[in-house]
Amino acid sequence: MNYNNENLPIAVIGAGPIGLSSAVNLLDAGLTPIIFESGDCAGSNLASWGHVRMFSPWSYNMDPKAVSLLKKQGWDEPELSAFPTGSELLECYVLPLASHEKVAPHLHLNTRVVNVSRQYHDILRNEMRERAPFVVRVSNPEGDRDILVQAVIDASGTYQTPNWLGAHGIPAIGELTASQSITYGVPDILGSCNKQYAGKSVLVIGGGHSAFNALQDLVKLSDQTDGMRVLWGIRGSSVDNIVRSPKNDELQERRSLEVHIQKLLDEGKIEVFTNIAIEKINCENDKLIVKSHSSQLPPVDKIIAATGFRPNLQLLSELRTSIDPATQSPVNLGPLIDPNLHSCGSVPEHGAAELSHPETGLYVVGIKSYGRAPTFLLKTGYKQVKSVTSKLANQVIDDDPVANRSFSCDDVALNRSCSA
Numbered sequence: 318m319n320y321n322n323e324n325l326p327i328a329v330i331g332a333g334p335i336g337l338s339s340a341v342n343l344l345d346a347g348l349t350p351i352i353f354e355s356g357d358c359a360g361s362n363l364a365s366w367g368h369v370r371m372f373s374p375w376s377y378n379m380d381p382k383a384v385s386l387l388k389k390q391g392w393d394e395p396e397l398s399a400f401p402t403g404s405e406l407l408e409c410y411v412l413p414l415a416s417h418e419k420v421a422p423h424l425h426l427n428t429r430v431v432n433v434s435r436q437y438h439d440i441l442r443n444e445m446r447e448r449a450p451f452v453v454r455v456s457n458p459e460g461d462r463d464i465l466v467q468a469v470i471d472a473s474g475t476y477q478t479p480n481w482l483g484a485h486g487i488p489a490i491g492e493l494t495a496s497q498s499i500t501y502g503v504p505d506i507l508g509s510c511n512k513q514y515a516g517k518s519v520l521v522i523g524g525g526h527s528a529f530n531a532l533q534d535l536v537k538l539s540d541q542t543d544g545m546r547v548l549w550g551i552r553g554s555s556v557d558n559i560v561r562s563p564k565n566d567e568l569q570e571r572r573s574l575e576v577h578i579q580k581l582l583d584e585g586k587i588e589v590f591t592n593i594a595i596e597k598i599n600c601e602n603d604k605l606i607v608k609s610h611s612s613q614l615p616p617v618d619k620i621i622a623a624t625g626f627r628p629n630l631q632l633l634s635e636l637r638t639s640i641d642p643a644t645q646s647p648v649n650l651g652p653l654i655d656p657n658l659h660s661c662g663s664v665p666e667h668g669a670a671e672l673s674h675p676e677t678g679l680y681v682v683g684i685k686s687y688g689r690a691p692t693f694l695l696k697t698g699y700k701q702v703k704s705v706t707s708k709l710a711n712q713v714i715d716d717d718p719v720a721n722r723s724f725s726c727d728d729v730a731l732n733r734s735c736s737a
């Protein structure tokens with residue numbers, strides 16, 4: 318078999334902020350991306366949490382290379398110190414980038430990648446493996462197709478694979494049966510999902526900022542509607558360990574959310590249940606009864622699972638990946654981001670070396686690269702992409718921060734804050 322891969326494009330899976338950044342960086346390096354996006358627009362995961370205000374400012378949320386590309390076509394740069402919502406990030410940055418004349422021709426919407434392999438090589442076969450092109454199996458309304466590419470950048474995110482409520486990491490008994498009354502992620506409680514929650518008893522599970530956002534909105538809704546009850550279940554023994562930022566926290570968005578949650582707790586607007594490890598969810602008389610090892614919670618109408626996300630590794634299961642057994646990130650990145658090891662969540666910069674797999678030419682970037690660790694920031698993702706694309710282009714970039722291995726106090730502070 319003769320292989321000549323150089324003229325093949327590089328697949329980018331996902332047109333979120335990091336996938337689009339990958340495409341821009343590839344184009345800048347003279348390489349050709351082919352971007353597959355399962356949604357009907359770029360950034361479709363962002364649209365799901367569009368109502369949430371981000372705690373990192375615009376200056377952290379955009380790729381410098383993409384910004385300079387956009388500026389060339391007369392784009393209005395947002396105020397860099399302001400904090401966008403997910404929708405603002407989508408409308409003011411992601412969509413203009415996706416429709417840019419240099420990017421748009423490479424973007425395939427409504428096209429889901431269902432598998433990736435290597436041509437004529439299952440996972441077992443060694444012979445000339447590294448020279449075989451990748452086969453990307455895509456599915457779109459016209460059917461399934463196999464597309465050959467020279468390398469793969471997987472930036473497909475984690476938002477579509479949320480964690481279960483079950484404390485063992487698998488669904489609680491009864492969780493699947495109760496799924497119609499459970500929302501995973503951060504529903505738009507004051508907007509499009511308003512009717513689902515008005516007048517209801519709602520239990521929020523989770524101890525991160527997604528839970529704070531849901532609780533804040535539920536209390537606001539309960540101020541406007543009669544008969545609501547807002548319950549909060551956490552794993553730990555006290556909320557003090559969760560609503561914990563120092564008073565002089567420079568991250569004003571995070572701090573003000575935490576101060577607000579503390580105020581709502583002090584006012585008794587949220588009922589807190591600690592030491593919750595969900596084992597069972599029963600449906601009785603149209604109510605959900607959550608059973609934890611230590612207690613049974615009051616019956617509720619709805620549950621919001623703000624329990625984080627996990628990567629879809631099935632997509633890459635025919636490739637030789639090396640995955641950290643705990644975080645499910647690339648194995649070399651795992652120790653740098655493992656929340657069991659880093660309580661403060663500080664994450665040093667990293668790049669192609671940490672993101673690589675035994676399968677040459679495969680990189681997982683963006684929030685998916687963090688696996689189950691909750692500390693990912695867009696700013697980190699843009700640096701990952703810069704390193705990965707320069708590796709693919711075989712370039713050495715003098716000012717590559719990954720090579721310098723330095724990281725700023727700002728990065729550490731922001732990483733500490735990220736538990737969306």
Ligand SMILES: Cc1cc2nc3c(=O)[nH]c(=O)nc-3n(C[C@H](O)[C@H](O)[C@H](O)COP(=O)(O)OP(=O)(O)OC[C@H]3O[C@@H](n4cnc5c(N)ncnc54)[C@H](O)[C@@H]3O)c2cc1C
Nearest residue numbers: 331333334335355361362371372373430474683684694695
């Ligand atoms: C509520 C919330 C708040 C956050 N706040 C911040 C913040 O303040 N600051 C910060 O830096 N980070 C924040 N994050 C974390 C992170 O930056 C975002 O999740 C960001 O969207 C990650 O970008 P991404 O491009 O890696 O993934 P995504 O934005 O999730 O993009 C992945 C894309 O891939 C597509 N896709 C998925 N599977 C496939 C497939 N099989 N084939 C083709 N396409 C596919 C999806 O449709 C999606 O468009 C937040 C996250 C959440 C959930």
